[in-house]
Amino acid sequence: LLWDIITTGMDTTVISVEWAMAELVRYPRVQKKLQEELDSVIGRDRVMSETDFQKLPYLLAVVKVGAYNIPKGADVTVNVWAIARNPDVWSNPLEYRPERFLEESIDIKGGDFRVLPFGAGRRVCPGAQLGINLVASMIGHLLHHFEWSLPEGTMPEDVDMMESPGIVTFMSTPLQAVAKPRLDKEELYNRVPVEM
Numbered sequence: 413l414l415w416d417i418i419t420t421g422m423d424t425t426v427i428s429v430e431w432a433m434a435e436l437v438r439y440p441r442v443q444k445k446l447q448e449e450l451d452s453v454i455g456r457d458r459v460m461s462e463t464d465f466q467k468l469p470y471l472l473a474v475v476k477v478g479a480y481n482i483p484k485g486a487d488v489t490v491n492v493w494a495i496a497r498n499p500d501v502w503s504n505p506l507e508y509r510p511e512r513f514l515e516e517s518i519d520i521k522g523g524d525f526r527v528l529p530f531g532a533g534r535r536v537c538p539g540a541q542l543g544i545n546l547v548a549s550m551i552g553h554l555l556h557h558f559e560w561s562l563p564e565g566t567m568p569e570d571v572d573m574m575e576s577p578g579i580v581t582f583m584s585t586p587l588q589a590v591a592k593p594r595l596d597k598e599e600l601y602n603r604v605p606v607e608m
């Protein structure tokens with residue numbers, strides 16, 4: 413059981429961050445908007461902590477789009493992929509627009525069948541809240557500390573958004589992005605224990 417918890421919790425979380433980062437480098441508008449929110453709530457002379465999450469609605473909206481997965485070990489597999497892309501369910505489903513999660517309150521932990529990154533019902537992911545917090549923490553820190561862009565000469569439409577088949581959906585081509593520090597205080601880049 414412990415091994416299950418470790419293995420199911422790791423890939424899913426890291427992959428969610430990678431997909432979210434891919435969208436954030438492809439859509440500088442969203443990246444900038446999230447950085448403005450981080451700057452206004454955290455400022456530039458400290459690092460984010462988990463207690464900041466409640467004041468960071470846009471970060472959590474970005475996480476809701478990034479947390480995307482395929483149900484594991486099911487005999488009957490619900491096609492959550494198709495539901496999330498169904499124009500009868502979502503307006504412009506393929507447009508990356510985290511704002512849709514601010515315009516109405518949408519539960520992503522199994523309560524709303526329009527988006528089921530963690531499954532639903534009896535076998536729903538028990539690590540959902542931890543997963544959301546981990547992804548929010550990683551994206552928040554990555555975006556607060558660095559400006560992200562595509563490698564020289566790469567255009568947003570060149571990023572390969574192809575999914576590799578499997579139980580968890582890796583990016584077929586791992587994301588390549590260039591990080592530029594954006595905070596002035598050098599010590600904020602040191603590894604420090606973060607207050608919870």
Ligand code: HEM
Pocket residue numbers: 416417418420421422424425428479480481482483484485486529530531532534535536537538539540542543544547
């Ligand atoms: C963003 C991160 C995560 C995503 C997208 C995710 C997604 C999922 C999905 C789709 C399922 C299958 C639900 C079903 O069968 O209907 C699942 C099951 C599970 N997840 Fe997660 N998960 C994440 C993070 C975590 C974390 C952090 C942990 C543990 C610390 C975890 C532990 C588990 C376990 C133990 C199961 C099996 C539950 C069962 O079969 O009864 N997950 N997860």
